[in-house]
Amino acid sequence: MSTKKEIIFSGIQPSGNLHLGNYLGAIQQWVDMQKRLSPEDTLIFCIVDLHAITVYQDPKILRQKIREVAAMYLACGIDPKNAHIFVQSENPDHTYLSWVLDCVVPYGQMLRMTQFKDKSQKQQEGTTVGLFNYPALMAADILLYDTTTVPVGEDQKQHIELTRDVAEKFNSMYGETFVLPKDQIDTSAARIMSLQNPLSKMSKSDADPFGSIYLLDEPDEMIKKLKRAVTDSGSAVSSENLSPALTNLISIFGKVTNRSFEQVLKTCEGLSYGAFKTQLGEAVVAKFEPIQKKYRALLEESGELDRILDQGCAAVSVYSSAKIQVVKERVGLGR
Ligand code: AQP
Numbered sequence: 001m002s003t004k005k006e007i008i009f010s011g012i013q014p015s016g017n018l019h020l021g022n023y024l025g026a027i028q029q030w031v032d033m034q035k036r037l038s039p040e041d042t043l044i045f046c047i048v049d050l051h052a053i054t055v056y057q058d059p060k061i062l063r064q065k066i067r068e069v070a071a072m073y074l075a076c077g078i079d080p081k082n083a084h085i086f087v088q089s090e091n092p093d094h095t096y097l098s099w100v101l102d103c104v105v106p107y108g109q110m111l112r113m114t115q116f117k118d119k120s121q122k123q124q125e126g127t128t129v130g131l132f133n134y135p136a137l138m139a140a141d142i143l144l145y146d147t148t149t150v151p152v153g154e155d156q157k158q159h160i161e162l163t164r165d166v167a168e169k170f171n172s173m174y175g176e177t178f179v180l181p182k183d184q185i186d187t188s189a190a191r192i193m194s195l196q197n198p199l200s201k202m203s204k205s206d207a208d209p210f211g212s213i214y215l216l217d218e219p220d221e222m223i224k225k226l227k228r229a230v231t232d233s234g235s236a237v238s239s240e241n242l243s244p245a246l247t248n249l250i251s252i253f254g255k256v257t258n259r260s261f262e263q264v265l266k267t268c269e270g271l272s273y274g275a276f277k278t279q280l281g282e283a284v285v286a287k288f289e290p291i292q293k294k295y296r297a298l299l300e301e302s303g304e305l306d307r308i309l310d311q312g313c314a315a316v317s318v319y320s321s322a323k324i325q326v327v328k329e330r331v332g333l334g335r
Contacts, residue, residue, distance in 0.1 A: 025153030
């Protein structure tokens, strides 16, 4: 086991309803890391609302979603005794550092970001400079806290590579300032795919409601969506013929029941697709029913959520404001 101090940072955008991909690719890793935490380590989980507005959000809904995402972190098992939980826009150090990094990161490298290419194609004329600059803000989120590890899904890998590059460049221009972070990707849930299109990732902005299982879907809705999930031309689970759609469903089954892909495959070999999907639906519901119960209780408990978010912000601001002072001195900003 590593004895080096770890600083772990990650976040989710309050830009829609959290889905199984967000949970398995990100939150479940966070909860596991929390279990293995040593007293010297620091865990920071952010609700990245400034990232969310890179695409238009209805202001009233955004406010609501910020609280919902915070409550969902807690309901899924993030314990504020172990982790700082806060809202990104409430700590202005993030935007300050983001601008400084904008002035360091090469334009050509930003142009190569595949997420920007995908999202700008969807947004067309609505594409904003904020959407383009997203990776610099994400680099700021991470570098402000001397983060060593960023647990994320695979889609964020390129942004973390850019974060390392920008940190390295800043350090060589202005002197040693930033720690170079590494990503942590759970290979068994790196990219949970849409239930309707196994070649496209499960995503908050998917227009097809049957593509994603949302963490707050009613149990019968979860079961219905899984029953309608596309498979392939076969009729029974077979290790001889694993299509991308079936591979995705088996991965989900494994993750929600704490089993490996191979264990699930062995148990389900020969099951008809119908029977397999019924078992999978029951497992997904069993996993999320208790989380949903906790979530509802947290939202009703007025004051507690705000107290946790205020405390989280105050704690992380101590780290980030010290880092901003160093950055100002290194760059020569102010008097
Ligand atoms: N399908 C996925 N499989 C595994 N991990 C995923 N993540 C997202 N989708 C999957 C991980 O969830 C974390 C938070 O994501 P985010 O909210 O910051 O942004 P995103 O990746 O753009 O998420 P969405 O849900 O797909 O939103 P839209 O529709 O706006 O693009 C990250 O760690 C991410 O890797």
